[in-house]
Amino acid sequence: MALPDRLALVTVVFETEVGLLQLQARSVDLFIAADSLESITVIDNSVAGLGPRVRAGLVAAYGRHAGKVVFLRPGELARVPSASGWLVQQVLKLAVADHLATSHYLVLDAKDHFIRASTVADFVAADGRARVPAYSYRTHPLRPQLENVLGYLGIDPAPYRERFSATVTPFTLETAQVRAMMADVGDRNPSGDFAAEFVQHGLLEFFLYAGWLLLQRGSLEEAFDLQDTSSPKVWKGTATLAGVTAALQAADRDAAAVFSVHRRALPRLPWAALVALADFWVDRGLFASRAHGLSFCLAFRVQYVVREVRRKLPGRLKGLRDRFLRR
Numbered sequence: 001m002a003l004p005d006r007l008a009l010v011t012v013v014f015e016t017e018v019g020l021l022q023l024q025a026r027s028v029d030l031f032i033a034a035d036s037l038e039s040i041t042v043i044d045n046s047v048a049g050l051g052p053r054v055r056a057g058l059v060a061a062y063g064r065h066a067g068k069v070v071f072l073r074p075g076e077l078a079r080v081p082s083a084s085g086w087l088v089q090q091v092l093k094l095a096v097a098d099h100l101a102t103s104h105y106l107v108l109d110a111k112d113h114f115i116r117a118s119t120v121a122d123f124v125a126a127d128g129r130a131r132v133p134a135y136s137y138r139t140h141p142l143r144p145q146l147e148n149v150l151g152y153l154g155i156d157p158a159p160y161r162e163r164f165s166a167t168v169t170p171f172t173l174e175t176a177q178v179r180a181m182m183a184d185v186g187d188r189n190p191s192g193d194f195a196a197e198f199v200q201h202g203l204l205e206f207f208l209y210a211g212w213l214l215l216q217r218g219s220l221e222e223a224f225d226l227q228d229t230s231s232p233k234v235w236k237g238t239a240t241l242a243g244v245t246a247a248l249q250a251a252d253r254d255a256a257a258v259f260s261v262h263r264r265a266l267p268r269l270p271w272a273a274l275v276a277l278a279d280f281w282v283d284r285g286l287f288a289s290r291a292h293g294l295s296f297c298l299a300f301r302v303q304y305v306v307r308e309v310r311r312k313l314p315g316r317l318k319g320l321r322d323r324f325l326r327r
Contacts, residue, residue, distance in 0.1 A: 002127070003121060008105040009032075009105070010040075010100075012043040012045055018050070018058070019296070020111055021042070022057065024112060024113045025061035033117075037068060039100065039102070041070050043077070043089075044072065045092065078095040091194075094178055095195070104123075105173055107169050109169045111233070111261055115286075116257055118257040130173065131224070133231075134220070134224070138162060145202070145204050145207060146161075153208075155214065164220065165224055169260075177209075177216070181208070185197050185212070233262065234277075235264075236262055239268040239269050241270055263304065277297070281293045
């Protein structure tokens with residue numbers, strides 16, 4: 001296996017993340033060479049589907065890559081048994097492998113955007129192994145899920161609590177291996193359905209893929225080109241000036257290719273943190289001025305509230321109606 005010429009890019013979005021995906025699309029246009037991407041698949045996981053105007057706006061934001069963009073709805077990828085949206089998205093990130101033509105694909109969430117010129121070599125080593133971060137899970141909140149997935153695969157989790165591959169985006173996968181893994185896992189279910197098996201056993205997509213590849217190749221080092229640093233992120237829990245400052249410093253220190261701001265973090269950031277973030281984006285060429293960066297943040301806050309209300313209102317109204325009828 002060798003370094004591929006091109007990658008497929010896969011990203012997942014739903015209603016409240018559209019603004020962030022527009023930023024991601026702009027960063028792809030700015031920082032990814034035209035000959036580095038074969039295709040861009042946007043998995044539209046919104047409730048009613050993104051409208052034509054929203055889709056057209058996103059396609060336009062991809063600029064020179066616009067002709068490579070394909071939108072897919074969940075039903076076109078897999079039928080996932082009743083599960084949370086988070087679990088559904090995990091299945092979709094794997095099921096999309098059946099729709100891709102490249103040897104490798106890079107999975108992003110809408111919160112991710114590129115912050116420097118990037119090539120295939122940033123995500124795949126010369127020998128074809130995916131470059132993914134690894135860290136300790138001894139005190140990590142996802143340790144129980146890691147142990148569950150490894151136990152499901154028949155792997156003793158003890159040797160891997162100190163170091164295992166990450167379960168965050170950006171994450172690069174080998175397309176053929178994902179297909180083989182889904183076939184193998186699907187065969188374990190009485191119905192032969194991968195999604196049903198995934199949901200029934202509470203699996204996690206990147207843990208499952210990494211653990212399965214570990215079984216095939218004998219060690220994590222044979223499966224991946226493991227990295228000691230991961231892309232800096234601003235989470236809901238770090239939505240402070242100190243949290244943003246630490247993430248920005250990490251981006252500079254590690255020469256990161258990707259930076260992430262979670263949809264629940266951006267509406268909570270104090271003004272000083274928004275200014276720091278806007279200045280960072282201007283420095284990286286994503287916005288023309290601080291005012292443009294701040295306008296993006298403020299517009300996202302408004303859209304976030306509106307779209308969250310629209311998304312959740314039908315369910316809440318149904319709950320109120322059901323409680324009323326039970327009286």
